[in-house]
Amino acid sequence: MANNADRSIDIATIQMLDKAAADGVSTAFERSAAMRPCPIGGEGSCCKLCSMGPCRLPAPKNRKETAEEKDNRRGICGATIETIAARNFVRMIAAGASAHSDHGRTVAEAFLKAAKGEGSDFSIVDEQKLLQVALDFGIDPTDKSTQELAIAVGEAALDEWGKREGHLRFLSRAPLKRQQIWKELNCEPRAIDREVVECLHRTHMGVDLDFEHLFQQGARAALADGWGGSMLATELQDIMLGTPVPVRGRVNLGVIDEKQVNIMVHGHEPLLPEMLVVASRDPELLAYAKSKGAEGINLAGICCSANEILMRHGISLAGNMLQQELAVVSGAVEAMVVDVQCIMQSLPKVAECYHTQIISTSDKAKVPGALHIEVDDAAPLSAAKKIVRVAIDKFPERASGKVNIPEHSMDLVAGFSHETINYLLGGLFRASYKPLNDNIINGRIRGVAGVVGCTNPRVKHDSVHTTLVKELIANDVLVIQTGCAAMSCAKLGLMTPESASTTAGPGLAEVCETVGIPPVLHMGSCVDNSRILMAATAMVKEGGLGDDLSDLPVAGAAPEWMSEKAISIGHYFVASGVYTVFGVTWPTLGSEEVTEWLFNGMGELYGGRWAFEPDPHKMAKLMIDHIDGKRKALGLDKAQERVLYDMDMRRELEAV
Numbered sequence: 001m002a003n004n005a006d007r008s009i010d011i012a013t014i015q016m017l018d019k020a021a022a023d024g025v026s027t028a029f030e031r032s033a034a035m036r037p038c039p040i041g042g043e044g045s046c047c048k049l050c051s052m053g054p055c056r057l058p059a060p061k062n063r064k065e066t067a068e069e070k071d072n073r074r075g076i077c078g079a080t081i082e083t084i085a086a087r088n089f090v091r092m093i094a095a096g097a098s099a100h101s102d103h104g105r106t107v108a109e110a111f112l113k114a115a116k117g118e119g120s121d122f123s124i125v126d127e128q129k130l131l132q133v134a135l136d137f138g139i140d141p142t143d144k145s146t147q148e149l150a151i152a153v154g155e156a157a158l159d160e161w162g163k164r165e166g167h168l169r170f171l172s173r174a175p176l177k178r179q180q181i182w183k184e185l186n187c188e189p190r191a192i193d194r195e196v197v198e199c200l201h202r203t204h205m206g207v208d209l210d211f212e213h214l215f216q217q218g219a220r221a222a223l224a225d226g227w228g229g230s231m232l233a234t235e236l237q238d239i240m241l242g243t244p245v246p247v248r249g250r251v252n253l254g255v256i257d258e259k260q261v262n263i264m265v266h267g268h269e270p271l272l273p274e275m276l277v278v279a280s281r282d283p284e285l286l287a288y289a290k291s292k293g294a295e296g297i298n299l300a301g302i303c304c305s306a307n308e309i310l311m312r313h314g315i316s317l318a319g320n321m322l323q324q325e326l327a328v329v330s331g332a333v334e335a336m337v338v339d340v341q342c343i344m345q346s347l348p349k350v351a352e353c354y355h356t357q358i359i360s361t362s363d364k365a366k367v368p369g370a371l372h373i374e375v376d377d378a379a380p381l382s383a384a385k386k387i388v389r390v391a392i393d394k395f396p397e398r399a400s401g402k403v404n405i406p407e408h409s410m411d412l413v414a415g416f417s418h419e420t421i422n423y424l425l426g427g428l429f430r431a432s433y434k435p436l437n438d439n440i441i442n443g444r445i446r447g448v449a450g451v452v453g454c455t456n457p458r459v460k461h462d463s464v465h466t467t468l469v470k471e472l473i474a475n476d477v478l479v480i481q482t483g484c485a486a487m488s489c490a491k492l493g494l495m496t497p498e499s500a501s502t503t504a505g506p507g508l509a510e511v512c513e514t515v516g517i518p519p520v521l522h523m524g525s526c527v528d529n530s531r532i533l534m535a536a537t538a539m540v541k542e543g544g545l546g547d548d549l550s551d552l553p554v555a556g557a558a559p560e561w562m563s564e565k566a567i568s569i570g571h572y573f574v575a576s577g578v579y580t581v582f583g584v585t586w587p588t589l590g591s592e593e594v595t596e597w598l599f600n601g602m603g604e605l606y607g608g609r610w611a612f613e614p615d616p617h618k619m620a621k622l623m624i625d626h627i628d629g630k631r632k633a634l635g636l637d638k639a640q641e642r643v644l645y646d647m648d649m650r651r652e653l654e655a656v
């Protein structure tokens with residue numbers, strides 16, 4: 001048996017890996033150990049875009065290649081290694097942007113049905129946010145009822161995917177200087193679908209053969225994700241389902257309850273999970289569960305569907321991406337309900353060893369071996385009730401001899417939308433980012449880091465995330481998180497307010513204790529990285545920290561990334577001016593020129609740049625050095641004295 005303690009830092013994960021081995025179940029951890037990654041594809045040097053190839057163009061190992069060798073490193077069509085590496089990277093952006101944006105489109109369609117009252121299970125919950133989005137869209141709310149305003153917003157939102165003229169409406173939310181940079185670089189996204197289609201066209205064999213020009217389109221598609229599809233998904237979900245406010249929850253596989261019917265949601269779209277929350281509390285279904293011998297119905301989840309219902313309802317998180325198979329291995333999960341993205345095809349195979357029913361629910365995603373229950377995205381309650389019944393019917397089939405649930409779980413506080421941060425810091429009547437900016441200016445908080453993204457069996461599960469984040473907060477860097485990264489840190493207890501006193505540096509701990517927040521803030525799911533864009537924008541607009549996102553003492557990271565969505569997210573942060581470090585591996589290492597452009601050249605144009613560093617300590621140093629560099633540029637390296645700054649003093653700082 002492999003030493004599973006080397007595969008994860010998480011006790012519950014190790015326990016379930018040992019159980020999987022004993023039960024004869026294969027997991028991603030084991031498959032990863034058996035599978036040697038292709039070194040040519042891994043560095044972006046393989047082109048399989050046409051049937052003259054695939055062309056494999058690896059760089060010489062352990063020596064610098066000559067100029068002549070590099071010039072000869074071409075595909076059959078003559079494409080250079082720069083073109084090939086850039087095309088591969090831009091296609092990753094296109095796929096990632098598509099995933100987030102197609103999620104956003106589903107939400108927008110459901111939103112419009114809810115607005116029109118067309119047999120929807122949803123309604124307008126956050127009228128304040130509806131008004132804000134309407135104003136951002138340039139819709140005059142005067143004399144409009146809530147319903148009229150919601151219909152106008154829903155129609156305008158859906159237009160963002162395919163409009164014929166203009167640019168995406170939410171670009172106007174960015175700081176003015178950032179908008180100007182995008183304009184000058186001619187990378188403002190037009191319509192969301194158009195940018196993805198143009199990526200695929202320009203990366204087709206024999207079209208755009210200038211790698212820098214390809215990256216301009218990559219930036220457009222990525223920005224169409226961050227300031228388009230993802231932001232629309234987040235905003236419309238908030239209006240329909242409620243904008244998150246701080247909420248307590250629990251995290252890790254120990255949330256699975258032996259005495260209850262356990263239903264796991266897994267995937268990304270929150271509409272069905274929202275109704276599963278309702279169905280799991282339905283008195284009739286609870287009585288039905290009891291009739292089968294269960295004490296109740298326990299809803300929990302994996303990945304971002306779980307993050308969504310945690311943020312709005314405090315529903316428990318069972319685990320992150322690499323824990324999906326392990327939840328089934330506990331032997332106590334009656335149903336795993338999947339929709340789109342990050343779903344392992346091995347789930348039905350794992351479920352064969354237990355009694356778990358895997359249920360697919362999206363018309364976009366069928367899973368061989370799963371039961372498919374079609375869901376109406378606008379009215380998912382009846383499907384949710386049907387799914388809960390299927391799960392309850394599975395409860396008597398549970399084999400007690402196969403049940404072994406890890407005891408380990410941890411408290412957390414989630415629900416930190418950027419509006420909530422505004423309110424928490426400033427209070428109801430003077431909600432603002434001023435206290436955050438003031439504490440950055442006076443040096444209690446050194447800067448802010450967004451640490452997001454997946455888990456990846458190529459590195460020790462959860463270890464890169466948690467080592468990096470612990471080092472950042474110990475150095476007074478406030479950390480904001482989404483996705484699976486958030487779960488890694490929550491499992492260690494870093495998302496409780498109490499943890500600030502033992503884990504954060506003295507300045508950050510003081511602020512956290514005063515406000516009552518954890519040193520690591522959970523901002524939601526993968527599409528909710530748009531909340532981070534909005535929080536950073538609010539910091540710029542508050543004043544005192546420069547006039548663009550690239551001026552802020554902030555940095556981003558995805559230490560254990562694996563998906564194309566992570567590349568799209570990283571690229572929209574970089575194209576928005578944010579220094580962003582990825583771990584694990586870097587997909588353009590086959591071309592020195594392309595890598596150099598992404599790591600440095602891009603910074604000269606966009607103000608943000610990429611970096612790659614798999615070691616979490618070195619990654620922390622890179623991010624802190626960057627934050628310190630930005631502090632110095634703002635003149636804040638001299639402003640360590642803890643004083644409150646008034647507007648005159650801020651203007652003086654900006655002039656430094």
Ligand code: MSK
Nearest residue numbers: 342453454483484526
């Ligand atoms: S779920 S994209 S593994 S963060 Fe959003 Fe986690 Fe990455 Fe999927």
